[in-house]
């Protein structure tokens with residue numbers, strides 16, 4: 001079956017097509033979903049910050065219309081990307097995830113970071129351009145390591161003060177300049193729980209559009225040390241037996257996938273599939 005959503009750089013000067021609308025309140029939806037007639041949206045008289053042509057859904061051209069500030073539109077509501085992710089029908093989620101990242105990037109690159117002048121879209125390329133500096137700004141992607149640490153039938157899970165009550169997850173953190181993925185993983189594990197790890201194995205990756213992370217998922221084995229939670233960052237960290245786990249992260253996350261995969265292998269269950 002062909003992919004329903006395919007990214008592309010479309011010319012905003014072209015007419016017609018469909019659009020998703022984004023504002024400070026999230027994405028617009030009504031009883032029909034998140035895709036609106038582009039002409040209808042542009043005819044509402046709401047101030048538009050910018051427009052980007054972002055791809056095709058079922059072969060139809062799709063644009064992103066970014067509104068300024070908070071907006072009320074009759075018979076429509078706004079909802080954040082996380083809520084769309086948690087809904088059971090997420091055929092539009094990949095489209096919205098992409099639109100959110102393009103929207104965030106475009107919003108933050110309307111002016112040249114070097115000279116401060118207004119930038120323009122580069123035809124046929126996903127880039128904002130400063131003529132004076134001959135500088136192109138591309139969408140930003142932030143590599144983040146995420147790792148499940150195991151010790152036989154036990155897995156290490158931690159909770160951040162930001163998490164839902166009682167929920168525990170794997171350790172994660174952003175790569176810093178000068179680091180390899182493995183360097184970052186070892187540093188984050190030391191910082192967050194004070195442990196040493198060995199046998200680091202890459203497992204899978206996931207685009208995480210909150211707001212622009214690229215999650216690189218690993219498995220690692222415990223190699224030494226006592227758990228020392230990082231003040232302010234880690235509220236609690238402990239070993240859990242694979243048959244006695246706390247509340248875990250949402251089903252679409254690579255954190256959940258790394259946990260489910262190890263548990264399945266350990267208990268001889270069917271292996272999970274990472275949601276695309």
Ligand SMILES: NC(=O)C1=CN([C@@H]2O[C@H](COP(=O)(O)OP(=O)(O)OC[C@H]3O[C@@H](n4cnc5c(N)ncnc54)[C@H](O)[C@@H]3O)[C@@H](O)[C@H]2O)C=CC1
Pocket residue numbers: 142144146169171172173174175206208210211213215249253254255256
């Ligand atoms: N998809 C998944 O299953 C999961 C995804 N994540 C994501 O992984 C990322 C990293 O997780 P955390 O433990 O929160 O990171 P972290 O341990 O590196 O701490 C976050 C801190 O890093 C700094 N920071 C923020 N953005 C940054 C950037 N782009 N580059 C470098 N440093 C930055 C800030 O000081 C922030 O407070 C986040 O985007 C988080 O949403 C985390 C866990 C699960």
Ligand SMILES: [Mg+2]
Pocket residue numbers: 171172173192
């Ligand atoms: Mg972290």
Ligand SMILES: [Zn+2]
Pocket residue numbers: 112113114115116117130131132133134135
């Ligand atoms: Zn410039």
